[in-house]
Amino acid sequence: MELKNQFTGCTISDYPCKCFDRLTEEEQKYLDEHSVTINYSKKEIICKQGGFVSHVMFVTKGLVKVFIDDGESTLVLKIIPGGNLLGLASVSEEQNTYRYSAQAYIETEIKQIDVKVFRELIAKNGEFAREVIEILSANSVQIYGRFFCLTHKQAYGRLADILLCLSDRVFKKSEFELPLSRKELAELSGMSSETVIRMLRKFNEEELIALDGKNLKVVNYERLKRISETG
Amino acid sequence: MELKNQFTGCTISDYPCKCFDRLTEEEQKYLDEHSVTINYSKKEIICKQGGFVSHVMFVTKGLVKVFIDDGESTLVLKIIPGGNLLGLASVSEEQNTYRYSAQAYIETEIKQIDVKVFRELIAKNGEFAREVIEILSANSVQIYGRFFCLTHKQAYGRLADILLCLSDRVFKKSEFELPLSRKELAELSGMSSETVIRMLRKFNEEELIALDGKNLKVVNYERLKRISETG
């Protein structure tokens, strides 16, 4: 009976990017002709908040941090693993500048798609447009959840959320090597790195996780989930 | 030289809703035939998070609060004055339930548009689809700003932000009658109502605003702006 909604602070949307399936073979080819693939190494900036938009990007592989900052502090909007679009909001003609920055957490491959071509295809192919709208909508929902998480949950819950997100959606296994530093993890869960460190230790001591340096294993999924839900 | 980006916690997007202008006369008529206008009085719920989606809504006049909650606390995503779409994310077929609730702050008139018809028009009319994408993108940008504001600014800055937003975008004048209670104002700026009350008094004492009950006047716009920017 109890209707307890839950919002995960999960940083990625779980809606798969299917928009390219909607293109005809010809359109696919046209798009490919106006695309180019680039590699970024760890820490490299992929696009900069405020800079002119020229491309919509597709993350082929890797892991990308999408964030905004005001010169003093940083808010991570989401992280994008391979198989997802990046900078989709830029298809908007009103927004000729990027509203956020993107940076590679690890080695990352990006397919840059000419934004004009992308726009053309939207106007021409209604099914493609529809799928783009699906993705934009899913992005909104993801942001809402993360927004709720960062504003209304306490630190333990936020950290639990991020760990579950990494395990469930990014690496898709219970044991993995953390590609993020404690500081990056802190930024991601909206707290200080000292707090992250203390809380990770606590989780480790209570055997919710098994942590050894960068190696992390989710041991007690259920309790972690409960912490994520209760705060 | 200093590139100091600013994010307003402003709760509404300033991008005008122009999508209906993209419809042909015939399409307009078709849409109107599948729309209906409803009036809501103060505090009435317009749609409920989790409920089935049947309509996209257009706020003809009034003021609407869009929020999510987990049964314990509430996060106001945005407030929507007359002239804007509500529940646009619902055009997504994947999301057959509302991801947020909406409630009237004051007497509000809503035009309900059959979501199926709305979707049809998107698939049929590329220009319409493009404009819908514009709006979705603008919404994202607005949410990012608010997200940043609520997570990174301190209480004085958040409150200043909201007051400026009300003055600049909602009422479009420097003196107006607050339609929100202190509690609602608190919810909107992500703090307790006691804190709102104390801070409003402080703003009043320092003559940044002139406050008398529900009547509010922005006196020192510049300083309020500075407070909103610095924290």
Add this chain to the structure above:
DNA sequence: CAAAAAAACTGATGTAGATCATTATTATCA
């Protein structure tokens, strides 16, 4: 219009998590 309820206000107290200061460890590089 009196009584009840809700909203506004005020002061006192508590606390989650930031900040600061320092040491230990790991990674980087000449």
Add this chain to the structure above:
DNA sequence: TGATAATAATGATCTACATCAGTTTTTTTG
């Protein structure tokens, strides 16, 4: 490979804001 820098870890302190507990004012309603 040793020197240097970055990251990780830990304890002590500090603070912005919430929470609590109460009073006053305004609004609602029978």
